[in-house]
Amino acid sequence: MALNSVDEAFVARLREVLPAAAFREVTPAYLEEPRGRWAGQAGVLVTPDCVEDVAACVRLAAEAKVPVVPYGGGTGLVGGQIAAEGPAPVLLSLERMRKVRGIWPEENVMEVEAGAILSDIHAAAEAEDRLFPLSIAAKGSARIGGMLATNAGGVNVLRYGNARDLCLGLEAVLPDGQVWHGLRRLRKDNMGYDLRDLLIGSEGTLGVITAAVLVLHPKPSGEGTALMAVPDPVAALKLLALAREHLAEGVSAFELMHRAGLEFLAETMPDVRLPFAEPPEWLVLIDIGLAKGLEPAGALEALFAEAFEGGLVSDGMVAQSEAQRAEFWEVRETIPEANRRIGSVSSHDISVPLGELPEFIARGNEAIAALGAFRVNCFGHVGDGNLHYNVFPPKGEQKEAFAGQRDEIKRAVHDLVHALGGSVSAEHGVGRLKVDDLERYGDPVKLSAMRAIKAALDPVGIMNPGAVLRGE
Amino acid sequence: MALNSVDEAFVARLREVLPAAAFREVTPAYLEEPRGRWAGQAGVLVTPDCVEDVAACVRLAAEAKVPVVPYGGGTGLVGGQIAAEGPAPVLLSLERMRKVRGIWPEENVMEVEAGAILSDIHAAAEAEDRLFPLSIAAKGSARIGGMLATNAGGVNVLRYGNARDLCLGLEAVLPDGQVWHGLRRLRKDNMGYDLRDLLIGSEGTLGVITAAVLVLHPKPSGEGTALMAVPDPVAALKLLALAREHLAEGVSAFELMHRAGLEFLAETMPDVRLPFAEPPEWLVLIDIGLAKGLEPAGALEALFAEAFEGGLVSDGMVAQSEAQRAEFWEVRETIPEANRRIGSVSSHDISVPLGELPEFIARGNEAIAALGAFRVNCFGHVGDGNLHYNVFPPKGEQKEAFAGQRDEIKRAVHDLVHALGGSVSAEHGVGRLKVDDLERYGDPVKLSAMRAIKAALDPVGIMNPGAVLRGE
Numbered sequence: 001m002a003l004n005s006v007d008e009a010f011v012a013r014l015r016e017v018l019p020a021a022a023f024r025e026v027t028p029a030y031l032e033e034p035r036g037r038w039a040g041q042a043g044v045l046v047t048p049d050c051v052e053d054v055a056a057c058v059r060l061a062a063e064a065k066v067p068v069v070p071y072g073g074g075t076g077l078v079g080g081q082i083a084a085e086g087p088a089p090v091l092l093s094l095e096r097m098r099k100v101r102g103i104w105p106e107e108n109v110m111e112v113e114a115g116a117i118l119s120d121i122h123a124a125a126e127a128e129d130r131l132f133p134l135s136i137a138a139k140g141s142a143r144i145g146g147m148l149a150t151n152a153g154g155v156n157v158l159r160y161g162n163a164r165d166l167c168l169g170l171e172a173v174l175p176d177g178q179v180w181h182g183l184r185r186l187r188k189d190n191m192g193y194d195l196r197d198l199l200i201g202s203e204g205t206l207g208v209i210t211a212a213v214l215v216l217h218p219k220p221s222g223e224g225t226a227l228m229a230v231p232d233p234v235a236a237l238k239l240l241a242l243a244r245e246h247l248a249e250g251v252s253a254f255e256l257m258h259r260a261g262l263e264f265l266a267e268t269m270p271d272v273r274l275p276f277a278e279p280p281e282w283l284v285l286i287d288i289g290l291a292k293g294l295e296p297a298g299a300l301e302a303l304f305a306e307a308f309e310g311g312l313v314s315d316g317m318v319a320q321s322e323a324q325r326a327e328f329w330e331v332r333e334t335i336p337e338a339n340r341r342i343g344s345v346s347s348h349d350i351s352v353p354l355g356e357l358p359e360f361i362a363r364g365n366e367a368i369a370a371l372g373a374f375r376v377n378c379f380g381h382v383g384d385g386n387l388h389y390n391v392f393p394p395k396g397e398q399k400e401a402f403a404g405q406r407d408e409i410k411r412a413v414h415d416l417v418h419a420l421g422g423s424v425s426a427e428h429g430v431g432r433l434k435v436d437d438l439e440r441y442g443d444p445v446k447l448s449a450m451r452a453i454k455a456a457l458d459p460v461g462i463m464n465p466g467a468v469l470r471g472e
Numbered sequence: 473m474a475l476n477s478v479d480e481a482f483v484a485r486l487r488e489v490l491p492a493a494a495f496r497e498v499t500p501a502y503l504e505e506p507r508g509r510w511a512g513q514a515g516v517l518v519t520p521d522c523v524e525d526v527a528a529c530v531r532l533a534a535e536a537k538v539p540v541v542p543y544g545g546g547t548g549l550v551g552g553q554i555a556a557e558g559p560a561p562v563l564l565s566l567e568r569m570r571k572v573r574g575i576w577p578e579e580n581v582m583e584v585e586a587g588a589i590l591s592d593i594h595a596a597a598e599a600e601d602r603l604f605p606l607s608i609a610a611k612g613s614a615r616i617g618g619m620l621a622t623n624a625g626g627v628n629v630l631r632y633g634n635a636r637d638l639c640l641g642l643e644a645v646l647p648d649g650q651v652w653h654g655l656r657r658l659r660k661d662n663m664g665y666d667l668r669d670l671l672i673g674s675e676g677t678l679g680v681i682t683a684a685v686l687v688l689h690p691k692p693s694g695e696g697t698a699l700m701a702v703p704d705p706v707a708a709l710k711l712l713a714l715a716r717e718h719l720a721e722g723v724s725a726f727e728l729m730h731r732a733g734l735e736f737l738a739e740t741m742p743d744v745r746l747p748f749a750e751p752p753e754w755l756v757l758i759d760i761g762l763a764k765g766l767e768p769a770g771a772l773e774a775l776f777a778e779a780f781e782g783g784l785v786s787d788g789m790v791a792q793s794e795a796q797r798a799e800f801w802e803v804r805e806t807i808p809e810a811n812r813r814i815g816s817v818s819s820h821d822i823s824v825p826l827g828e829l830p831e832f833i834a835r836g837n838e839a840i841a842a843l844g845a846f847r848v849n850c851f852g853h854v855g856d857g858n859l860h861y862n863v864f865p866p867k868g869e870q871k872e873a874f875a876g877q878r879d880e881i882k883r884a885v886h887d888l889v890h891a892l893g894g895s896v897s898a899e900h901g902v903g904r905l906k907v908d909d910l911e912r913y914g915d916p917v918k919l920s921a922m923r924a925i926k927a928a929l930d931p932v933g934i935m936n937p938g939a940v941l942r943g944e
Contacts, residue, residue: 106713107826151662162660164669165637180917185825187856188634189895190623190673191910192902192940193922197636197669201662218716241578244690248763249721291720294766353657354579384659423661430664438663445652449929450665456928457921468664 003465004065005087006043013064014046014090017056022048022096030091033082034075035340035347038432042069043088049096051171051179051210058208058462059177061090067465068092070204072146073117075138077349078431080150080203080467089465094145097210100124108216109168109185114145114209121214130216133160133252137333145209151201153427155253155287155332158383160217162427164200169213172199175206175458183213198453203429204464206457220252220289224296225325228304228316229280233358233382235312236284240383242312243286246303250294253287254383260392261335261377268341272334273327275317284313284382285332287325335379336388343399344390345374346409350417351386351426360420364389367412371405386426389413414441430468438468475937476537477559478515485536486518486562489528494520494568502563505554506547507812507819510904514541515560521568523643523651523682530680530934531649533562539937540564542676544618545589547610549821550903552622552675552939561937566617569682572596580688581640581657586617586681593686602688605632605724609805617681623673625899627725627759627804630855632689634899636672641685644671647678647930655685670925675901676936678929692724692761696768697797700776700788701752705830705854707784708756712855714784715758718775722766725759726855732864733807733849740813744806745799747789756785756854757804759797807851808860815871816862817846818881822889823858823898832892836861839884843877858898861885886913902940910940 004010015023024045031040043066048054061068067089071081083089094115101111105128112121118139125132136142136154146152148170152163160166169184182196199207230236236256243251262279265272276283286303290296300318307313319325339347352360361378368374373394380387391409393402414424418441430438439447454461454469465471476482487495496517503512515538520526533540539561543553555561566587573583577600584593590611597604608614608626618624620642624635632638641656654668671679702708708728715723734751737744748755758775762768772790779785791797811819824832833850840846845866852859863881865874886896890913902910911919926933926941937943 104825104827106709109825151666153660153662157660161637164666165633174917174921178917178920180921181915182918184893184895186823186893186895186898187826188625188629188823188853188858188898190625190897190899190901191895191906191914192673192918193678193925194623194636194666194669194673195918195921197666198925201664201666206665218720220720221717237578245693246764248690248692248761250763289720291722292718351658351660353576353581354659355576381660386660421656421658423656423658423663425662426658426660427662429662434663442663443653445646445650446654446664446667448650449646449652449667452928453665453670453925456924 003067003087003461006066006090010064010066011044013060014044014057017060018046018048018053022046022053026091030071030074033079034077038079038082038084040082040084041088042091045091045093047093047096051173054092054208054210055173055177055179057090057092058173058175061462062175062177062460065460066090066462068462069464070149070208072143073138073141075142076146076150076431077428078433080429080431080464082432083466086466086471092208094143101211103128104185105130107185110214110216111183111211112144112214113211114143116144118142118144118147125216129219131219132214132216134163134166137336144212148200148209148212149202149204150429153381153384153386155255155381157381158254159249159252164197166215167196167200167212168215170196170199170209171211172207172209175463183211185213203431203467205454205468206463221292222294222296223289224300225285225287225319225328226300226304226316227275227328228284228286228307228313230282230284230313232282233361236282236382237354237357239284239307239312242307243303247288247299250288250290251286252289253285255285255332255380256382257283257285257332257335257379258377260375261338261379264338264342264377265331265334268338269334272330275328275331276315280315285328339377339390342392344392345399345402346406347388347390348410348413349426349428350389350413350422350424351384352417352420352422354385356420357382357385360416363416364413367416368409371409371412432467435468435470475539475559475933478538478562482536482538483516485532486516486529489532490518490520490525494518494525498563501546502543505551506549510551510554510556512554512556513560514563517563517565519565519568523645526564526680526682527645527649527651529562529564530645530647533934534647534649534932537932537934538562539934541936542621542680544615545610545613547614548618548622548903549900550905552901552903552936554904555938558938558943564680566615573683575600576657577602579657582686582688583655583683584616584686585683586615588616590614590616590619597688601691603691604686604688606635606638609808616684620672620681620684621674621676622901625853625856625858627727627853629853630726631721631724636669638687639668639672639684640687642668642671642681643683644679644681647935655683657685675903675939677926677940678935693764694766694768695761696772697757697759697791697800698772698776698788699747699800700756700758700779700785702754702756702785704754705833708754708854709826709829711756711779711784714779715775719760719771722760722762723758724761725757727757727804727852728854729755729757729804729807729851730849732847733810733851736810736814736849737803737806740810741806744802747800747803748787752787757800811849811862814864816864817871817874818878819860819862820882820885821898821900822861822894822896823856824889824892824894826857828892829854829857832888835888836885839888840881843881843884904939907940907942
């Protein structure tokens with residue numbers, strides 16, 4: 001179905017229906033994405049402040065067969081928020097819908113609008129002595145609607161789940177401009193198909209999320225963080241199993257870092273304080289949150305002692321203060337920025353079955369070594385089987401010199417992931433970056449079901465065309 | 473689209489393709505359902521032992537426009553497994569596909585076929601020192617495929633989630649007879665739409681689940697169970713909050729029982745040992761599972777002491793042995809059987825936002841009292857906001873005498889649930905029993921999206937016609 005670019009007549013119709021405040025100038029920031037791969041385009045930028053105006057906008061777009069690209073915080077890493085090609089779309093930003101509509105601490109539930117920034121949601125939960133556990137490095141700009149649309153993951157998935165596990169209900173505008181009122185505060189509701197989970201992770205191709213009911217958790221009574229040096233990824237997995245044996249669900253995060261990441265930090269961000277004078281080859285960050293009466297630092301020391309006894313760890317530090325916990329976390333959370341400063345040739349957000357992780361790392365490194373003297377920085381949410389496996393130019397060289405090898409590198413990593421039963425998009429989504437990958441590695445029967453669902457809900461194909469599924 | 477009954481020609485075609493062992497006689501058990509509301513019909517009963525034969529059967533049915541009714545353990549309470557009307561279907565039972573295909577204890581993952589019985593899955597997990605936490609009273613006959621198709625709940629949802637939260641991947645035959653190979657052992661996978669959660673809870677109307685990857689959990693190191701008498705539902709909710717403050721995720725189950733249930737037990741099953749000589753009006757069963765080094769009985773006693781101090785509980789017992797834990801649980805788990813023996817006029821599987829539970833119980837009881845001298849047995853998974861609110865005839869009378877009031881009673885309860893933002897099917901599903909309710913209370917935009925999805929994936933309408941969505 002051929003789509004039309006936004007034109008003056010269309011903008012005039014929008015202006016008849018929406019208030020003047022719902023229009024903003026398209027500044028360059030809206031057309032950029034964090035890795036600078038694409039430049040976007042927009043025929044008009046619309047920023048409604050209520051679901052009715054979102055619905056009106058989508059309805060007009062459907063009538064005029066004009067594409068709609070939903071826009072959250074702009075932090076997505078796969079180009080889902082960027083229309084680089086095709087007819088100029090309506091860029092529909094939820095930035096003015098950022099209210100916390102309600103909070104029910106005794107139910108551990110909160111209702112927020114899609115444009116709420118993650119760190120504001122954290123603060124609102126905190127004010128009621130509750131925890132909203134979804135957390136990613138971009139928490140200061142990511143908006144919850146986009147995080148749900150991409151089923152964001154992050155550092156606490158091990159304990160609390162992905163975005164989809166932290167959402168009870170949605171309000172959304174479907175591609176025909178109708179509003180689905182699905183904001184239920186229910187833990188159990190088996191009345192019909194799971195439209196909520198279908199929209200979550202559909203990256204704006206099946207509708208626009210305008211509000212959500214989120215799951216809060218009681219704040220752990222005491223929290224603690226440790227860094228432990230492990231000889232290899234096998235030991236890291238054994239340490240994880242031991243930690244869960246000791247602490248059950250008390251293990252909130254379990255992150256793996258490679259020496260390369262620490263070296264990148266030292267090279268590009270010397271102000272970040274590194275925990276060991278001599279960086280170990282593999283480092284694990286363990287974060288725990290325990291119930292009343294339990295002492296986190298003591299629990300981490302007991303874990304370390306048993307792990308040391310068993311040869312799983314060679315060195316370690318338990319944070320002795322909140323300031324030190326923040327320091328440990330800063331190391332982990334600034335690695336992505338250090339990576340950006342070094343400049344990767346190719347980045348991969350992959351997951352494999354937990355037991356296959358060591359095999360993946362070993363064979364991945366071999367495959368990369370066969371292609372050149374690249375540096376690999378492999379880090380991430382090892383408790384979820386999710387690694388960011390990023391490939392960098394040799395020291396002293398620039399990524400641009402190796403752009404010609406990017407496809408080859410990506411292919412080698414992704415083929416290996418696929419062979420091990422993994423996913424080539426663990427948490428970032430498909431967006432526009434991985435449409436080819438989805439076609440190559442996705443199950444063909446699932447793909448055909450996805451296309452049928454897309455055609456059924458969005459027959460004109462206006463919602464975020466070119467994302468997830470190839471446009472026609 | 474008009475469907476055809478199974479006829480001799482169709483059975484002959486099936487017999488050309490499937491082995492003789494895949495055919496069984498349709499005994500009466502296949503056409504009954506636990507509450508005896510409907511009698512089913514079946515043109516032929518097919519019991520394939522592999523996904524290829526399931527696919528072949530569905531393909532032939534699609535060609536011949538013959539309905540297919542998937543059949544698990546036959547324990548569903550909403551008639552999803554019973555075709556009482558319309559053309560005689562293929563009854564497709566998964567009972568011969570019950571293998572555990574693999575178990576990865578270090579990943580906390582298991583792959584099973586859809587016909588595996590829940591208690592066999594429990595045993596297989598136990599053999600590897602793991603826990604598969606999904607648990608319902610019918611665990612000795614319910615099959616995992618049906619439990620996923622209906623997104624079953626049960627007693628451990630509070631801690632471990634519903635069936636959908638315990639499934640990482642599916643293998644399923646879609647309505648055109650193609651096999652979706654989605655058996656991934658991944659905690660994070662954002663490659664495309666969430667087809668898994670769409671099939672889970674679709675009650676066989678979008679395809680047949682043939683196998684699943686399930687999530688296991690480490691077994692808690694120590695478990696404990698207590699019964700505590702609470703003055704009212706408000707106190708029960710406060711006790712729950714206190715328990716979670718003490719024990720965080722350590723609270724595995726939190727079940728509410730009303731005195732009526734204990735009286736029904738005494739009346740119909742005098743062999744079941746009741747815990748209190750004088751049954752309290754409201755009773756809570758708390759089950760906890762703690763990590764290494766923590767002592768469950770002591771933790772429950774500390775909880776009781778603080779709750780007693782605060783006036784939340786008036787009496788209580790902490791199980792002193794595994795045998796006593798089993799006795800406490802027997803009380804809870806035999807209430808449904810006692811209910812059956814008394815015979816309800818109308819049963820309701822409802823959920824409301826947690827904070828609305830006391831309001832629901834108070835106003836529900838008023839509404840029922842206005843309709844007659846009925847007895848109400850209200851019990852269930854209060855930690856999930858999910859109650860089984862069942863209405864019985866006055867003592868000494870039979871349900872049959874009140875059949876004429878059933879619709880009125882159901883309507884009063886369901887209207888109240890809806891007004892409080894609840895669901896009239898919390899965990900049992902829609903099946904054929906609640907198609908009208910879904911139309912009455914469901915969001916119309918969601919319903920129209922559901923119909924569009926159904927038409928897209930099953931254009932001929934062969935999969936479990938009449939369940940969830942009204943047949944044409």
